[in-house]
Amino acid sequence: MAEPILFVLMALGSLAGAVTVVAARNPVYSAMGLLGTLFSVAVLYVLQLAHFVAAVQVIVYAGAVLTLFLFVIMLIGVDTSEDWDEKLPYQRAFVGGLAGLIALFAGALTLFGNFDWVPAATSTDPDSTNGTIQAIAELLFTDWVLAFEATALLLTIAAAGAIALAHYRRGQT
């Protein structure tokens, strides 16, 4: 019983957050919208018994990535700039048309569609939650160990690259 209620709440929350990201004039409000979406999606992960991913989502996305966004927004002070002038002439109209078409298609699908395409969830065994972290760890360190090492390397390179890019020498610019 709890899952449908929470799903509806969190779905609305995440959609509202997403719209805020796109529509807010101030990048700080965009970041807050993204925070709302991330949180709602994390709750949705919990609903789907992916506790570990939910926690990592909050730690990595909300804790690090968004904080970095806010830091950059405040550092370069773009929180007052307007960016709604358009230089590509037909892009707005194109996006609007596309959005309308997709909405039409989705509506039609909801009304007349074939719902056998979307399967019902099969596994909701709550006892499996306790094993989730161990199970993920087992997968990570057996089947996916090469990818795991590769992402570790990627992170190191990204950190080094970021330092190299952001390193500011006086008189360089």
Added chain:
Amino acid sequence: MGVITEFIKGLRVTGGTMLRTIFGDELVTIEYPKEMRQKPQRFHGRHVLNRYPDGMEKCIGCELCAGVCPAKCIFVRGMDNDPEDPTSPGERFGFVYEINMLRCIFCALCVEACPTEAITMTHLFEMSTTNREDAIYTRETLLMDEKGEVPHMFPDDELADMDELAVADGWVRATAPSGLTSYQGVRMWQGTPGPGDWDPEPDQEQIDAVSPTEVDDG
């Protein structure tokens, strides 16, 4: 490693102080309204206008205090005494006497200037008011009453501490209305608020006989 030893040294200082404060007597603060620190003898507190032991006012309205005041905060107007019922032993008395405590710098030049030692300073220092008018002390507030106590600005105030006024320590010599030290050797009503009786001022010969520090006015 130097950092760590310094760090531990610092922790020892604060920790030791804490233990000494709790179990020893290293406390340096006192709980002010409950207990008061003994103020230095020549502390410059609020002013008081003195009386002679017979109840006469010492102020003769000469305005020397107002003249010498560097902050220009004293306002005095003299008035001729009524011959039937004189207020002061001289010809005139201080009819209006006002000190603006917001301007006063507590330099005590008025005390120095006063020829009759009418104005002196006490050890009272709690002079906060809630408006500017109350900071101007008038004759009623400055003039000591018959019992030798300094009047309080707000006697009805529930925070007014009357006991404190009784120990107010104005410094004044027990001179006679004539200005001579004729009260010497006689123990009498001291004419100044302060703890205990004060001995009258010694003769000039006595002053010359002893070293100056022993004739401290306490």
Added chain:
Amino acid sequence: MSWPEFGIVVLRVVVTFVLLLVVTLINVWAERKIVADMQSRIGPSRAGPWGILQTLADGLKLFFKESVIPRKVELGMYLLAPFLAIIPAFLIFMMVPWGKPFMIGDHEVALQGADLNIGLLFILAMSSMAVYAVVLAGWSSGSKYPLIGGVRATAQAISYEAAMGLAMVAVVIFTATQGEGGTLSLAEIVERQTGTWADVSPILSFIPRWNVFPQFAAFVIFVVAIVAETNRAPFDLVEAEQELVGGFHTEYSGMRFAMFFLAEYINIFSMSAIAATLFLGGWAGPTFETFLPGFISALLPTVYFLIKTYAIVFIFFWLRATLPRLRYDQLMTLGWKRLIPAALAWLVVSTVAIGFRQFGPPWS
């Protein structure tokens, strides 16, 4: 879930909440009193015996004070920020087991807000949430000092959370060798610290089985990191009075300021509680069930927990009274060039040592 179980869940959340509030009230008073003692002063002494009700009086005063809203604030974020500060603070403590579970009838009552299997990750997540309050409060106030405080808070939180997480990892890896498989649940971590080291060596049979003995380096790193994480002196650059007025809460007053204040002290207590749980064995301790009445035995673990936590809270106060504030570059140097490498090195050392103990040397 049956009704009695639901009632137990609600009850333990409420009790945890109330415990946290009471303890925080005492904490604020204790800090003022202890720092006063360290500076040969008296401290609060008027409200109640030894001034113990001072916090309550201050809280009431702040509650009834006018909340001034400056003209140039971003109103939405300005009003939201205090709540963002206080909610993660409460949620963190919900993870901490503050007493030994006991039975009522056939229902087990765990003295803990909630026991998640991802408890430690949840704590990390919530403590990284706490920085949003500071950043948003600083930004939305629309003036210089709060903004600088907010930007500082961002960098500081990111830097020290890494060290904190690494210290936690060392403990988790060590804990995995103490029982059946690894765990991130705080209740389980405490369970594994009960008893003594008697099985390692009979000489150690009187030393409690706390993680702080094998993981002392991690403990030191963790304590330094939580002091920085809660923005306490000497790492309180976020609200450095001498340079930033009040930092992020400069423009806040009345109830909203009180919420920031409360959140800071709740964070101190929760973080100390987590340190006590991870390293000092939480509620673990002798309960003398054989010769003490039952309810005292049931209460003793909570007392042990509070004593251990307050020992770490005392370290917070001691540091505050002792150390001058770090400069900003010193803060970053300590975080990135000292603490994180130290945590990584300790992680390697501890893991290799555990490997030797579990599997013997690799060359044999």
Added chain:
Amino acid sequence: MIVAAGWYMALAAALFLIGAFGLLLRRNALVMFMCIELMLNAVNLTLISAGRALNDLNGQVAVFFILVVAAAEVVVGLAIIVAIFRRRATASVDDLSELRG
């Protein structure tokens, strides 16, 4: 009572579309970045739902990798934005269309 995986997928699709439109509409490089994050999140939600529906943990592992890659991407991207901002004092991508200093 459980929610069918289809609903999660539909929500993910909606999030992805909003992110995509935002990417097309906005000109602020930071906001465009956030829209990309939104799309990545939508994909993550899809993977988790699919993993649960198929009772397969590999979905969660994939999400884990996407998170890591997203974090790396954000780090480098933000560093580039800061570097560009030092040179141009703008965060609007229209002004950056010429790849000249």
